[in-house]
Amino acid sequence: MLSVKKCFRLSVLAVSSFLLAFTAQAGDGPDGYPERPIEVVVQYGAGGGSDNFVRNLMMPAAEILGVNINVTNMTGGAGVKASKYVLAQPADGYTIYNFSPEQLINTVLGRENYSEEFAPLVQVQQDMSMFYVNPDNKNFQTAEELIAYAKANPGKVQFTGTTPTSPDEIIIMRFAKAAGIDVKYVPFDKAPKSHAAVLGGHLDVLHEEPGSVISLIEAKKLIPIIVFNDKRLDKFPEVPTSVELGIDITSGRWRGLAVKKGTPQPIVDYLADALKKAADSESYQKYQAAALLDQRPGWKGPEEFGKFWEEEYQANKEILTELGYVK
Incomplete structure (x- = not known):
């Protein structure tokens, strides 16, 4: 019969093996990526919706990727200051950008060019309007x-x-x-x-x-x-949807991540896979539910997220032109 001490040692080894199986080590990705800390740039101040989203997602992501992830808040210029900073860094996967509707709006307004400058990584949230x-x-x-x-x-x-x-x-x-x-x-x-x-x-x-x-x-x-949805929310079952009222708009603020264009595709895919695991983690799911961000699916991988950019860009361009912001 095994002693209590030996059983305890075996239990610790089993738990350690389990954690190692589900937590990547630094350098496990393509070409040894990542081998140093990753920076995520948020174009809004600390404590806001985008900042909370990034910080709650990056806690499990850091464990999965096996490196530290540093979040940098960089406000100013309706997101242009943060964009310029990201674009000044190498396209190597070590700088990630919190990508939101403002980047598409800025492109419509001629302040930046999302399609020429950034590559889609993932969309994580689709909030409700x-x-x-x-x-x-x-x-x-x-x-x-x-x-x-x-x-x-x-x-x-x-x-x-x-x-x-x-x-x-x-x-x-x-x-x-x-x-x-x-x-x-x-x-x-x-x-x-x-x-x-x-x-x-x-x-x-x-x-x-x-x-x-x-x-x-x-x-x-x-x-x-x-x-603005095609079905009523469980949290607010008495509130009618836009579709019920004959208004074909189901928009809402979405939040995702992008990298500088030119980042190697194997790194993009590796990051997207790690971020999917982070989004599915217990800690992130608890945060999402508490913030009512689980009312409709938000996840999109790199390819689907890129197609979504185009749809949103065209919709934004149409209404901003009608409002006189674009000539």
Whole structure:
């Protein structure tokens, strides 16, 4: 019979073997990649949605890849400052870029060129877009009432979100076009200011992701009136979808990662595989559920993500041209 001490030693060896089987070692990839720390550049400040996404994904990714992963926040120029930094680094897989709708919008506006400069790595999240109103709004409390009121009062309904030409403005104006209504967009430089404007009754409709305002929804300070999706959300079963209302828009903020164009494809594929494992990890799944980022599938590999870029670019270009931002 084995002694308790020997059994304990065998158990430790079994656990160690298990961990080694599922955690890559530095240099296990193509041509010894990775053999040093990786940097992930985020074009937004610490504590925001994109920053939280990257940090929660990179914790398990570092264990899987077997190297340290350093997250660098680099704000300024609507993401252009961060883009230029990434493009100044070698195309070797050691610099990863937090890629979001703003890079496609910047290309439409002539600030950068995503298709010439970056290669798709993975999309991880597909967030939900929703509209919210103050429960004290006396003009409308549902999406149908909003559309009817806006048709009867052209230009009177005021929507809010963050910054001009942002995904907020694009989704709002795509909705207005599909619904056949004329509305006004009033942007703020920070999301909490747009929240406060609707909470205070100064503006009519907020566009936001549900995870960012879930406490306000639960406190009944904001009422969700439409979700841009093809099916109702389990979390908000009473909220109608855009498709139900005859509006063929299912957009929402998405978050992914890219590398500098020219990065060897074997490294891109190796990174994508590691990041898929990180996205499937227990820690990341817990974070995603807590932030209501699990309401619809978001994962896309390099090829599918690249095709999605093209679709989103064309949709953004069309609405930004109609809004007069592009001539």
